[in-house]
Structures are given as structure tokens and as C-alpha cells.
Amino acid sequence: AQSVAQPEDQVNVAEGNPLTVKCTYSVSGNPYLFWYVQYPNRGLQFLLKYITGDNLVKGSYGFEAEFNKSQTSFHLKKPSALVSDSALYFCAVRDRPGGYQKVTFGIGTKLQVIP
Amino acid sequence: NAGVTQTPKFRILKIGQSMTLQCAQDMNHNYMYWYRQDPGMGLKLIYYSVGAGITDKGEVPNGYNVSRSTTEDFPLRLELAAPSQTSVYFCASGGLAGGADTQYFGPGTRLTVL
Numbered sequence: 001a002q003s004v005a006q007p008e009d010q011v012n013v014a015e016g017n018p019l020t021v022k023c024t025y026s027v028s029g030n031p032y033l034f035w036y037v038q039y040p041n042r043g044l045q046f047l048l049k050y051i052t053g054d055n056l057v058k059g060s061y062g063f064e065a066e067f068n069k070s071q072t073s074f075h076l077k078k079p080s081a082l083v084s085d086s087a088l089y090f091c092a093v094r095d096r097p098g099g100y101q102k103v104t105f106g107i108g109t110k111l112q113v114i115p
Numbered sequence: 116n117a118g119v120t121q122t123p124k125f126r127i128l129k130i131g132q133s134m135t136l137q138c139a140q141d142m143n144h145n146y147m148y149w150y151r152q153d154p155g156m157g158l159k160l161i162y163y164s165v166g167a168g169i170t171d172k173g174e175v176p177n178g179y180n181v182s183r184s185t186t187e188d189f190p191l192r193l194e195l196a197a198p199s200q201t202s203v204y205f206c207a208s209g210g211l212a213g214g215a216d217t218q219y220f221g222p223g224t225r226l227t228v229l
Binding site for chain 2: 036041042103
């Protein structure tokens, strides 16, 4: 069975500082990994994904994530946080090869960027 | 493209009432999903569909039903509403080629059962 863990309920960072939101996963094979962001009263929006290839994945709004197979991690990063980055961030994993596209989501990490 | 649309945005039900949450997508995606989001619990998959006429249960299907008569529409039916179904419901869709595996979410329906 596949699973994903986001060990921090909330991450606080000062504006302009680098940010990291942590994610670890468990799958039986090779994973597809995703990050989504949710702003208040909105649906989730896709940020980036790792399918194969380069371990460093770049996504929307200046975010990037690094796939680390040995540590089974896929941490989300940004070099300089903005107040507008404050939101709920979800990591998700899908085992592959898969039949249908069932994806398991983490419980979310609230990012608070302090002005 | 409108993407994924959901109606209604908000609804209050009394215990035992029923309702249908509507979901439509205009991206010609084969895959569609219904999730519920509860505080501190992340997203739980209720039902999913891999194409018109094909649906299957997710993690938390009890108390819900779905149908998929067209590629575009994937309504979620609540029968005999219970307080435990108070939640925010999200519909999502996904394609196979190109953006395969990326899910596109609707804005959600906030349901309260009293």
C-alpha cells in the first residue's frame, strides 16, 4: 500500500527567507510524486510533479522539490518566501505502474509566511 | 475552458435528507474523482471513475453513490444525510496523455448536515 507523510502541521518562515515543507512517502515500486497548494476556500492547485529523470523538479510560483530515493523524500522548497505563499500544501504519491490513477494525499502542511 | 465546475458552493441539509452534488469538466478527461476534506485529515477518496459508465469505490464510499453517464459529468449522490457527512467535497479530473496523473480540482462544495 502506498502512503505519504507530512510531519509538520505548520511551518512558519519570515518573508524573504528560504522555506522547506517536508514530505516522505512509501510505495512498493517507483513513485509518481506531486505537490499541490490550497488557498483559503479554494480547490487544490497543482504545483509540480516528479515522474522520472532529474531529481530536482521546478514548478509554479518559484517552487521546486527534490526527489531523494534513498531517503524516500520529496521536500518542497523555495529560495525566498513571499507572504502570498501562505497556504496549505499537500504532498501526494502514486505507485506505478498503476491501473487507474489513484493518488494518496498527505494531511497537509500549513505554511505561514510572516511579513 | 472552465475546467472543473461544482455546484452548489454551499448547502445545509437536515439529517435524513438527500441531495446531489454536481461536477462537470470540459477538458475531455477520462478520470474523475470525488474527495472529501475534513480538518486535519487531508483528502479522502470517496469514488472515482475511469470513463463513462465505469465507477468504483474509494476509501470512504459509505453513504454515497455516483454515476458517470457522460465523459463530462460525475454527480455525487448523498442518501439519508448524516452529521458525519459534514465536510468540504471536491471533484477532480485527470487525463492520460501529457498532463497524465495531474489532477485538476473544482472549487469545492461546503456541506453541513444538521
